Amino acid sequence: MKFRRSERLVDMTNFLLEHPGQLVSLTFFSERYSSAKSSISEDLSIIKETFETRGIGSLHTVPGAAGGVRYVVGIPREEAFSFIDEMCGIIASPERLLPGGYLYMTDILGQPQIVNKVGRIIAAAFSEKKVDVIMTMATKGIPLAYAVANYLNVPVVIVRRDNKVTEGSTVSINYVSGSSKRIQTMVLSKRSLAEGSNVLIVDDFMKAGGTINGMVSLLEEFNASVAGISVLVESERSEERLVDNYLSLITLSGVDEKDKKINVSRGNYFFKTSLK
């Protein structure tokens, strides 16, 4: 059965969006639609142009017999900026203030549309880097980690605070929490991370950076390297930060419990233009 161009465009768009970062050969599409490779090439030029005009991402073409196309996720800078500014407004709402100066963000991280957008922004920022795996710490970072992993088409490994029988044998390290200065443990299943992996660390919140620093130490145990570090919210503190090269979307610069005021501003994403 032959497909018309219009049907091919709809199905190819769906297929490419469902397989980000993956090289798809012209032959695959040509067989899928019983269409000539020349027609497929024309389809792909239309998709490429639309993806780029509408800020959906880009299509990278790899020439040659083993070649094909690869969809690389993107987001227009202005869309990312206005989304982050909107998020700042949402986070600054006084009802979010919890005893002890903590912020309630559970509802925000429970919205797939928000989580996906954050994931898209982070994935787009690291789309040109070599990332094999996303790492996060249970529990709150998990949704963001999967959203990023989805767009980069790589697996997720989850570091835990406790040892569970279903993880098999594990590697554990002790680290000092940056803000409470307490000694804590983190555990990662031995089978879950291959040696030499390039790991992008993703988390929802960073205070002094003790947890993220712990994940970096854990990576050393696996002979893996840090491809990047990204957080949704960083809390600005006068003390020295344990982690220095990271991407943050939002900065929490202060919480005034008495006046119920939360000071939120743009993260370093706005200044790290070279990452895009």
Add this chain to the structure above:
Amino acid sequence: MKFRRSERLVDMTNFLLEHPGQLVSLTFFSERYSSAKSSISEDLSIIKETFETRGIGSLHTVPGAAGGVRYVVGIPREEAFSFIDEMCGIIASPERLLPGGYLYMTDILGQPQIVNKVGRIIAAAFSEKKVDVIMTMATKGIPLAYAVANYLNVPVVIVRRDNKVTEGSTVSINYVSGSSKRIQTMVLSKRSLAEGSNVLIVDDFMKAGGTINGMVSLLEEFNASVAGISVLVESERSEERLVDNYLSLITLSGVDEKDKKINVSRGNYFFKTSLK
């Protein structure tokens, strides 16, 4: 700027896929592309036909001034069946056997492509039911819950075993774990679930069903109701199960630690045809 049909088809496909379950008006598309509503209607017929032929899902049309189209996720039955059969093969691999008869599944649940496919199958099964929220238990159920939530475009609430300051005030219940018969606690942030919500419970694994039963009791505390229960793997046991109306993709019928044999078969998804 006017858009050609081919460009509209690519961008509309992306837009609909990114907004499942959401009613989008013809006016919205007509303004987005500076095109007549009659052209948009034709575009949508092409997309609808392709989505249905290729098993991507369906487009529901709501007529009238407040009307529009809604993308409802789907999956061809044969694709779901062959995917689940493939998963059964992966899970039955002897290296997955851990001491105590537990199974290592962390790597499987770390693959976004697998998690999304499971999420798609579960979402499609419940796409005709009224679901306001997805509920799961930390930690392992989280990725699946978000995958389902993504396709149904609803938020996720995460039940925890411990009370965290960042959750604000919480409601907690005690329940008896079905397999270990121990009394355990589960906690849910008070603000996270609105009264009267229709909740779809999603988890990775169900043994006797104590945890899921606990979540059902927790829903009562919030005057919320169960829209459905779905698990990736159910463990078949001779004892009476605490939960009876659920959807499972895979059944683990027995683990022989001595002979390193794992018996895995199709879940009740294959027989619950009415759900589709």
